[in-house]
Amino acid sequence: MTQMEPTISWVLDRAALINADGESTIDIGTGERRTWAETKERVDGLASGLLGLDLEPGSRVGVLMLNSARHLELWFGVPGAGMVLNDLNFRLAAEELRFICDDSQVRVLFVDETFLLVARQLLDACELLDQLVWTGVGTQAPEGTIAYETLLAGPARELPVATSDDLAAIFYTGGTTGLPKGAMLTHRNITANALHMVVCAQITHADRYLHAAPQFHLADGAMTFSTSWAGGSHVFIPAFDPSATVSALASEKVTLTLLVPTMITMTLASGELDDVDLDAMRLLIYGASPMPAAVQRQAFEGFGCGMAQAYGMTEASPVVTWLDEETHARGAAGEEPFANRLRSAGAPIIGVRAEVRRSDGSPAPTGEAGEIYIQGPNIMAGYWNRPEETAAALVDGWYRSGDVAYADSAGYLFVVDRAKDMIISGGENIYTSEVENAVYTHPAVAEAAVFGIPSEEWGETVHAEVVVKPGAELTNDELIAHCRDLIAGYKLPRSVAIRSEDDALPKSGAGKILKRDLRAPYWDGHDRSVG
């Protein structure tokens, strides 16, 4: 019955059927506006163009681009040609990108003006990569590249019909240790998540979604399919900044967007929200991490719309749990159990199951922390070319997330730590977020990251990296004394590195602090088995 199952082509076909004359893409970077009928024609042209290159079914197609309408076309056109999308995180170093392109066997790379230089380096360095497609406007492509618009204008070809189990994309997950690995997502995985999101966010053809977070990141990229399947519209800014974001929200009457907490904080601090009318906005989704209650309240007022949190990971295509608008609205008013649940990542979305388990695999009772196991049609097929890591992650029909949480009686997950970030010191499990929460309560602390460093005696000991606020002063002893009142003695930092305000902690594209970079110098030459 596989042929009865949806593929990514169904998503575009439906948008182009029910909303042919409606706006598909509004690209603020290039000024181009298109209808769904036009986008469907362009995507078919792109897929035909791909079939005309020296590629096979299943060939990996790389993308290294800022946000744009063409970027969206690739998310439909590559799977539509029976090939596999590998959208690259442009914040990675050239050597990391080379590793990923070689590992996934990228044959052709779509690149915009911004990343042309690094794309040329990759063309030289990567084994199978031998074609660059330049995705700028017009047909005047830089030397040695094919113009995207030329590729689209080529002869029409018969497009393959995918099955739902075919691979549609490989997304590399940073992982806190080791080499990046490619999560293989099928048409079924991606369309399942899209449908789940249409339910959660109640997306309709009247919605207008702003791509402000980077499209290469699945949190934003997956909204391509949910918004399109409902027949809605897409607005693009090349990259997030507070002014461009607020301006796009207002001028394009955006109804829906997804931002990471850091972006929300920056937007609130920018003052850009003060003088604009965001009446059309109905839902601000935030992902990647929960937000402190104070920021939630400010965002609720600043954006003046409903709020929801999505929690997930690449391996889940990506959404697992959802903290809904009602919880945000009633929780902000102090009503229980909503107020307490604002600290959670939400409850399992429709179509997905999540269980908290003890280390022996048995279910953890309500309130007891354990590893989050996940089950659903959105769970990846495995890691590309990593049979051992796949076998460790996909166990008896469940995906082991590695994240640690406890659940309340209604299934709301309170994520206490990434299992990979858990410190085991003297046989005690220490969840770093708990220590960080304590550190953050000190008034002089601007930013903090806690992780384990090697110790002969304890296996690991707790270490904190702390950035102080402008003008503030802080000593190690002061901070530890402050924490002593808040957490158990064995959880206290044994060492602290105080950083000045100019020495911010390293962050990922999603604004997440990169503990792995902070940790690396301490672990050089040591073997750390967990994580």
Added chain:
Amino acid sequence: MTQMEPTISWVLDRAALINADGESTIDIGTGERRTWAETKERVDGLASGLLGLDLEPGSRVGVLMLNSARHLELWFGVPGAGMVLNDLNFRLAAEELRFICDDSQVRVLFVDETFLLVARQLLDACELLDQLVWTGVGTQAPEGTIAYETLLAGPARELPVATSDDLAAIFYTGGTTGLPKGAMLTHRNITANALHMVVCAQITHADRYLHAAPQFHLADGAMTFSTSWAGGSHVFIPAFDPSATVSALASEKVTLTLLVPTMITMTLASGELDDVDLDAMRLLIYGASPMPAAVQRQAFEGFGCGMAQAYGMTEASPVVTWLDEETHARGAAGEEPFANRLRSAGAPIIGVRAEVRRSDGSPAPTGEAGEIYIQGPNIMAGYWNRPEETAAALVDGWYRSGDVAYADSAGYLFVVDRAKDMIISGGENIYTSEVENAVYTHPAVAEAAVFGIPSEEWGETVHAEVVVKPGAELTNDELIAHCRDLIAGYKLPRSVAIRSEDDALPKSGAGKILKRDLRAPYWDGHDRSVG
């Protein structure tokens, strides 16, 4: 990856997780009110009880009941025990029920007080059926039956874990050959439709759905899963009547229900809506057939809520297209293209594809009538034990519906005819060949054609044109009395035109009776979009 796919158990588990203390079922017939935690416990008890009977995985479990909370429990408990639900249309004649029970191999039959007599007849007549479970309140079961509550209270057993491809239910649908055939629906079929409906009807945990249409009919029954998956509540009246329906809508603050157009007409005519407050109602879904524009307007005013139409069939679990609230609201105000689309059955819902094709299988252009082909994860696995009919219905990954429609440019389907000559009277599908088979068994009948004629109250009623044999005599009453022993009351001709032997029915060159010509004078001046 089958194990990652949802089954019917996921639906109940989620409701019992996210809304454990919320109301699951409010049974107005018995006065019982339960929470989702209680319903989950009862359903697990029912499944354990079924495993304790002399049954195997995949055994067919029959149900012959009015609407009730216990009826809903069976829709979860039978598939939850790894068995197959066969919910019987209680309007069928005893002989029809016997055929269906034998054909599907029913082993145990759940029956309420209303149908105990016919159930006993079936117990005698049916080959494999050897147990009756009485679904009344309490444990005092009539002689020769097991009490439902006793079955539930038995020892807990380990429940099987279904896969999504397992059969969950067999629903019988009239066949063109006259014999009903069983559409086999898998867990995947049923959960796919449920998710599609959650999207269409934007169902949430705050919804309260009224089961007023018969639960045995998939149009109502399938709402069991969509409403539950969202965590909503169910209200039951034993059977539709205008007073009970309006009273339940008002007293239980129902937000959502599905009625067939005849029920809506009867409710409007009853005057029951005049003095009640239905402020909670947000959406009235109607199915089975379109409604005349005048009735749509009256319903819009009378119920004072949004309206939507669902079109589908048993083989599609059942929903294929959806005519949304916006179309009803703006169409009622005369705005195009909405006003014109009110005559349609709506556009394909998310997750389902529908195409209109010519008889050679090629796509029909916009506006040209052809057969509706359907594709989606909701399409049945086939007809039980009917390889030929299955092969004719499931072709190259598409389901051939037999319905004839044209599509507008946005994919809205305007159903112009039923290839199978089906009559829809009061929301019931009546296959003309079945009625003709009965008519032809009368010794005086030489030729007969059965078709629907317009009716204010029923949409259509069954009409028979009969040519008598030379020298034979026949009256209308005689013919109807003859048919009464063979087919259900609702299928009986309401009017008969007896023709002499000199007045043969009009025929095509190939000798096929031209029903269109016979039908035309009756439908002159009527807007008949389905039939």
